[in-house]
Amino acid sequence: xxxxxxxxxxSVLVFALxxxxxxxxxxxxxxxxxxxxxxxxxxxxxxxxxxxxxxxVFWIAEPTYLLVACGAALGVxxxxxxxxxxxxxxLWLDACALAxxxxxxxxxxxxxxxxxxxxxxxxxxxxxxxxxxxxxxxxEVPLVLRQGELYVTCAFAGSTATVIAAxxxxxxxxxxxxCAAMTFTLRAGSIHYGWCLPVYRSRPPR
Amino acid sequence: xxxxxxxxxxSVLVFALxxxxxxxxxxxxxxxxxxxxxxxxxxxxxxxxxxxxxxxVFWIAEPTYLLVACGAALGVxxxxxxxxxxxxxxLWLDACALAxxxxxxxxxxxxxxxxxxxxxxxxxxxxxxxxxxxxxxxxEVPLVLRQGELYVTCAFAGSTATVIAAxxxxxxxxxxxxCAAMTFTLRAGSIHYGWCLPVYRSRPPR
Amino acid sequence: xxxxxxxxxxSVLVFALxxxxxxxxxxxxxxxxxxxxxxxxxxxxxxxxxxxxxxxVFWIAEPTYLLVACGAALGVxxxxxxxxxxxxxxLWLDACALAxxxxxxxxxxxxxxxxxxxxxxxxxxxxxxxxxxxxxxxxEVPLVLRQGELYVTCAFAGSTATVIAAxxxxxxxxxxxxCAAMTFTLRAGSIHYGWCLPVYRSRPPR
Numbered sequence: 001x002x003x004x005x006x007x008x009x010x011s012v013l014v015f016a017l018x019x020x021x022x023x024x025x026x027x028x029x030x031x032x033x034x035x036x037x038x039x040x041x042x043x044x045x046x047x048x049x050x051x052x053x054x055x056x057v058f059w060i061a062e063p064t065y066l067l068v069a070c071g072a073a074l075g076v077x078x079x080x081x082x083x084x085x086x087x088x089x090x091l092w093l094d095a096c097a098l099a100x101x102x103x104x105x106x107x108x109x110x111x112x113x114x115x116x117x118x119x120x121x122x123x124x125x126x127x128x129x130x131x132x133x134x135x136x137x138x139x140e141v142p143l144v145l146r147q148g149e150l151y152v153t154c155a156f157a158g159s160t161a162t163v164i165a166a167x168x169x170x171x172x173x174x175x176x177x178x179c180a181a182m183t184f185t186l187r188a189g190s191i192h193y194g195w196c197l198p199v200y201r202s203r204p205p206r
Numbered sequence: 207x208x209x210x211x212x213x214x215x216x217s218v219l220v221f222a223l224x225x226x227x228x229x230x231x232x233x234x235x236x237x238x239x240x241x242x243x244x245x246x247x248x249x250x251x252x253x254x255x256x257x258x259x260x261x262x263v264f265w266i267a268e269p270t271y272l273l274v275a276c277g278a279a280l281g282v283x284x285x286x287x288x289x290x291x292x293x294x295x296x297l298w299l300d301a302c303a304l305a306x307x308x309x310x311x312x313x314x315x316x317x318x319x320x321x322x323x324x325x326x327x328x329x330x331x332x333x334x335x336x337x338x339x340x341x342x343x344x345x346e347v348p349l350v351l352r353q354g355e356l357y358v359t360c361a362f363a364g365s366t367a368t369v370i371a372a373x374x375x376x377x378x379x380x381x382x383x384x385c386a387a388m389t390f391t392l393r394a395g396s397i398h399y400g401w402c403l404p405v406y407r408s409r410p411p412r
Numbered sequence: 413x414x415x416x417x418x419x420x421x422x423s424v425l426v427f428a429l430x431x432x433x434x435x436x437x438x439x440x441x442x443x444x445x446x447x448x449x450x451x452x453x454x455x456x457x458x459x460x461x462x463x464x465x466x467x468x469v470f471w472i473a474e475p476t477y478l479l480v481a482c483g484a485a486l487g488v489x490x491x492x493x494x495x496x497x498x499x500x501x502x503l504w505l506d507a508c509a510l511a512x513x514x515x516x517x518x519x520x521x522x523x524x525x526x527x528x529x530x531x532x533x534x535x536x537x538x539x540x541x542x543x544x545x546x547x548x549x550x551x552e553v554p555l556v557l558r559q560g561e562l563y564v565t566c567a568f569a570g571s572t573a574t575v576i577a578a579x580x581x582x583x584x585x586x587x588x589x590x591c592a593a594m595t596f597t598l599r600a601g602s603i604h605y606g607w608c609l610p611v612y613r614s615r616p617p618r
Contacts, residue, residue, distance in 0.1 A: 029403035031359040032351060035334075038327075046257070051458070053467050055259050063323035077406060117475035121450075128447075136342060136548060138351060145444060145550060153443040197441035200489060235609035237565040238557060241540075244533075252463070261465050269529035283612060342548060344557060 003173055004111065007104035008045060008058060009068060014097035015130050016041040016069035020076035021090045022138050030077055036134060037073035038066055043130035048105050048122050052112060091191055094131060094143065099184035102127035102155045103176040106162040111172065116163045123159030123179070128152055147199055150190035158183030209379055210317065213310035214251060214264060215274060220303035221336050222247040222275035226282035227296045228344050236283055242340060243279035244272055249336035254311050254328050258318060297397055300337060300349065305390035308333035308361045309382040312368035317378065322369045329365030329385070334358055353405055356396035364389030415585055416523065419516035420457060420470060421480060426509035427542050428453040428481035432488035433502045434550050442489055448546060449485035450478055455542035460517050460534050464524060503603055506543060506555065511596035514539035514567045515588040518574040523584065528575045535571030535591070540564055559611055562602035570595030 019040030023033040042059045049057040059065040083089050105126025109119040128144050128151070135142040144151050161182040165175035189195040225246030229239040248265045255263040265271040289295050311332025315325040334350050334357070341348040350357050367388040371381035395401040431452030435445040454471045461469040471477040495501050517538025521531040540556050540563070547554040556563050573594040577587035601607040 024406045026351065027353055027405050028351065029356075029359065029405045031356075031362055031403065033406070034362075035330075035350070035358045050256060050462060051469055051472065057257055060257065060320070060324050063321055063327075066323050066327060080406065114472070115475055117478050118472050121475075121478060124447075132549065137338065137348065139347070141551070142549060144447070145438065145440065147439055150441075150443075152447045153441065156443055156446075197443065199439050199441045200436045200445070200492065230612045232557065233559055233611050234557065235562075235565065235611045237562075237568055237609065239612070240568075241536075241556070241564045256462060263463055266463065266526070266530050269527055269533075272529050272533060286612065343544065343554060345553070 003176060004104060004107050007100055007107065007176060009065070011045075011097050011101035011104055011126075012041040012059075012065050013068050013072055014093055014100065015044075016072035017076060018090055018094045018097060018131065019069075019134050020073040021080065021086055021093070022134055022140065023073070024076060024080040024086060025090075026138055030074070033073040033077050034070050036138065037076075038069045039137065040130045040134040041065070041069040041072075043133040044101055044105065044126040044128065045130070047129050048108065048126045051125070052109065052114075052122065054108075054112075095184060095187040095191060098127050098131070098151075098155065098187060099158065099180040101130070102158040102183045103162070103179040106159040106179055107172055107176050110162060110166055110175065116167075119163050119166075120156065120159040123162060124152065124155040127155040127158070127183070148194070148196045150186050150196055153197060154183045154186040154190070157186055209382060210310060210313050213306055213313065213382060215271070217251075217303050217307035217310055217332075218247040218265075218271050219274050219278055220299055220306065221250075222278035223282060224296055224300045224303060224337065225275075225340050226279040227286065227292055227299070228340055228346065229279070230282060230286040230292060231296075232344055236280070239279040239283050240276050242344065243275045243282075245343065246336045246340040247271070247275040247278075249339040250307055250311065250332040250334065251336070253335050254314065254332045257331070258315065258320075258328065260314075260318075301390060301393040301397060304333050304337070304357075304361065304393060305364065305386040307336070308364040308389045309368070309385040312365040312385055313378055313382050316368060316372055316381070322373075325369050325372075326362065326365040329368060330358065330361040333361040333364070333389070354400070354402045356392050356402055359403060360389045360392040360396070363392055415588065416516060416519050419512055419519065419588060421477070423457075423509050423513035423516055423538075424453040424471075424477050425480050425484055426505055426512065427456075428484035429488060430502055430506045430509060430543065431481075431546050432485040433492065433498055433505070434546055434552065435485070436488060436492040436498060437502075438550055442486070445485040445489050446482050448550065449488075450481045451549065452542045452546040453477070453481040453484075455545040456513055456517065456538040456540065457542070459541050460520065460538045463537070464521065464526075464534065466520075466524075507596060507599040507603060510539045510543070510563075510567065510599060511570065511592040513542070514570040514595045515574070515591040518571040518591055519584055519588050522574060522578055522587070528579075531575050531578075532568065532571040535574060536564065536567040539567040539570070539595070560606070560608045562598050562607055562609065565609060566595045566598040566602070569598055 016037035019037040106123030109122035222243040225243040312329030315328035428449040518535030521534035
């Protein structure tokens with residue numbers, strides 16, 4: 001199994017857990033768990049594959065991804081009540097999934113010899129769009145756009161790390177590691193220490 | 207006209223009616239009716255075709271689909287005030303459209319020799335995504351995710367019926383019939399008798 | 413640089429400004445500005461290219477588009493506080509972007525020898541979907557669906573103008589001009605004079 005495949009599986013698994021946690025917060029039935037888990041798990045990678053015209057899309061070529069996502073949903077359905085604070089758990093799992101998915105997305109674009117701007121954007125799309133779909137569909141405020149937090153910024157920094165690592169001659173494995181470490185560190189700092197960038201603020205909008 | 211084409215036309219027509227009914231509830235003008243009718247009518251099938259790389263997308267190959275959807279919107283624009291309860295009508299039309307669209311989506315995937323998991327997912331995508339787009343765009347609570355109702359579950363069961371019917375040697379026509387009957391029966395039972403699956407419930411989420 | 417490329421750049425630039433203005437209203441940080449600017453700027457054209465199977469998508473072939481959008485976001489980040497009423501500015505910029513994007517979208521479909529219905533729809537998709545994504549993601553009421561305003565209608569009329577102009581033998585340049593003029597005039601009349609179509613109204617929906 002290639003490195004990119006392994007990263008794709010990991011991000012599918014962890015994003016599926018976050019989708020299922022959101023389903024548990026919305027009190028859905030088991031098929032609702034499957035639905036949100038699969039949407040979150042494969043959403044970002046699907047958009048990446050459609051835009052890059054990779055054919056067929058990764059989970060159509062290899063439906064095991066869907067089984068992994070459904071398995072994760074099933075696990076959460078029966079165990080979510082054991083966790084004290086499902087929202088903290090959701091935040092941290094989402095941070096892990098983000099880190100892995102950004103590494104997978106930018107790595108795939110790199111392996112297709114895309115230029116730096118496209119590599120950065122594909123990392124951000126793969127990392128952020130699954131969670132964005134999850135939040136839009138389930139009517140939660142998108143994590144992507146919450147004030148006073150780093151989220152898209154982490155994906156941006158991680159993808160940029162991939163580009164820089166590749167430019168200085170690192171192989172795909174080290175580049176993916178640099179990307180995931182950068183993304184996760186920034187996101188964890190934002191969740192735990194409240195790191196953020198200055199936001200736009202002026203007179204109240206009219 | 208092949209069976210799959212006929213199913214596509216039927217689901218386009220009935221989904222367009224539901225889109226136009228939502229437009230009437232939002233008090234839009236006639237072009238708003240056209241817009242929501244077309245989005246609902248071709249949304250799910252478009253995603254199916256893009257993911258399966260069927261080229262061109264069905265309504266680009268055959269723009270008559272769009273005319274059918276606009277005709278349906280026009281009809282609703284002038285007659286919707288005749289109906290006592292537009293919401294009940296919307297629910298039941300949506301159930302019919304769901305049944306036909308799931309049959310069309312899973313049938314197309316089957317005819318392209320996709321494996322069982324992909325057939326099931328394509329049925330669910332074709333059935334559920336048009337209505338989901340309609341509800342997200344018009345700010346209604348998505349039917350897909352309402353508690354205590356079967357919706358995605360019906361699409362899942364219907365698609366599975368297609369797979370089983372094909373596995374035991376039924377032709378495409380009988381498989382589509384089994385799928386539509388299974389989907390509609392479950393959805394009708396949910397609307398009329400309140401059939402549902404147990405939902406996830408635990409201590410209140412924090 | 414071809415005419416269609418020039419139109420694409422212009423609509424990317426102006427839509428990016430509207431995305432950044434929405435980001436300023438939501439008080440996001442600079443990466444949030446980049447994100448909303450890029451989503452709004454390339455969203456509609458990306459859907460157009462995926463549906464028409466133009467390969468690669470325009471901003472993957474030419475990532476300069478993304479740099480233009482990010483430059484526009486940067487400009488807005490540092491100057492938005494200078495404007496008295498950011499919402500009026502947003503409305504008028506959006507009207508300009510709509511006019512140019514409808515011309516670009518219908519022009520591209522025309523140049524690919526699509527039939528009239530597909531040309532009209534591609535103009536509407538390119539014009540309306542970027543702004544729709546911007547509004548759905550940032551939880552604003554979609555401009556597309558506001559009562560008592562012309563929006564989709566302007567895109568519809570503009571695309572139709574392209575089709576008619578091409579049918580009577582105008583070249584691509586004149587067709588694009590006719591389209592943009594028609595779209596902008598209707599939208600400006602709607603913003604400034606309150607032009608609208610009669611909306612559906614009956615007994616209150618239940």
